[in-house]
Amino acid sequence: DSGVTQTPKHLITATGQRVTLRCSPRSGDLSVYWYQQSLDQGLQFLIHYYNGEERAKGNILERFSAQQFPDLHSELNLSSLELGDSALYFCASSARTGAYEQYFGPGTRLTVT
Amino acid sequence: GQNIDQPTEMTATEGAIVQINCTYQTSGFNGLFWYQQHAGEAPTFLSYNVLDGLEEKGRFSSFLSRSKGYSYLLLKELQMKDSASYLCAVRMRGNEKLTFGTGTRLTIIP
Numbered sequence: 001d002s003g004v005t006q007t008p009k010h011l012i013t014a015t016g017q018r019v020t021l022r023c024s025p026r027s028g029d030l031s032v033y034w035y036q037q038s039l040d041q042g043l044q045f046l047i048h049y050y051n052g053e054e055r056a057k058g059n060i061l062e063r064f065s066a067q068q069f070p071d072l073h074s075e076l077n078l079s080s081l082e083l084g085d086s087a088l089y090f091c092a093s094s095a096r097t098g099a100y101e102q103y104f105g106p107g108t109r110l111t112v113t
Numbered sequence: 114g115q116n117i118d119q120p121t122e123m124t125a126t127e128g129a130i131v132q133i134n135c136t137y138q139t140s141g142f143n144g145l146f147w148y149q150q151h152a153g154e155a156p157t158f159l160s161y162n163v164l165d166g167l168e169e170k171g172r173f174s175s176f177l178s179r180s181k182g183y184s185y186l187l188l189k190e191l192q193m194k195d196s197a198s199y200l201c202a203v204r205m206r207g208n209e210k211l212t213f214g215t216g217t218r219l220t221i222i223p
Contacts, residue, residue, distance in 0.1 A: 002155065033210065042200075042216060043156070043216075045210045045211065045213075050209075056208055058210060090156070101146075101158045101161065102158070103158070104148075104155035104156050106155050107154075109153075
């Protein structure tokens with residue numbers, strides 16, 4: 001158990017819908033990262049927040065957005081869902097910027113039908 | 114940009130040793146990570162190298178050569194539970210994000 005929690009574990013929804021994935025980092029960690037993992041793409045970095053502020057963006061679609069709240073939990077919002085958005089979405093946290101290790105949560109498996 | 118290459122699949126025998134290679138091309142290198150990921154589960158941290166040389170941690174060791182853009186993960190005394198994907202990831206200077214390779218799926222056979 002990494003100490004990072006993600007909800008829900010599984011999510012099945014239809015095309016065109018909007019979902020919110022939630023992540024709580026390890027106690028004391030200020031950084032939260034979101035990754036997408038699909039079968040044909042491997043693990044892809046989406047976005048990084050540090051203490052409530054956006055720090056880096058990867059190949060995140062405009063239909064996707066995220067935020068980190070004052071209590072340091074983070075949410076990833078996915079809208080106008082398409083079949084290709086079906087994937088595992090992981091959240092990871094680390095203690096400070098430049099820290100060696102990112103600890104991954106168990107992931108949310110999103111299925112778009 | 115970054116380009117990370119690692120073999121797609123490898124097979125090794127229980128009790129043996131296996132070496133998983135990773136080559137990368139990046140500007141502003143600031144560390145290389147190895148993660149283990151069992152199917153459908155979260156990646157778990159194995160090792161971190163930022164300087165040249167070998168880092169040993171139990172049955173696992175990781176090596177880095179920055180001049181060659183090359184790393185390997187060495188697994189000794191292989192156990193069936195080592196069957197998993199092994200992900201190589203690179204971090205750039207001034208950016209905390211990790212860029213992952215597509216992973217090497219390792220199968221251990223009796």
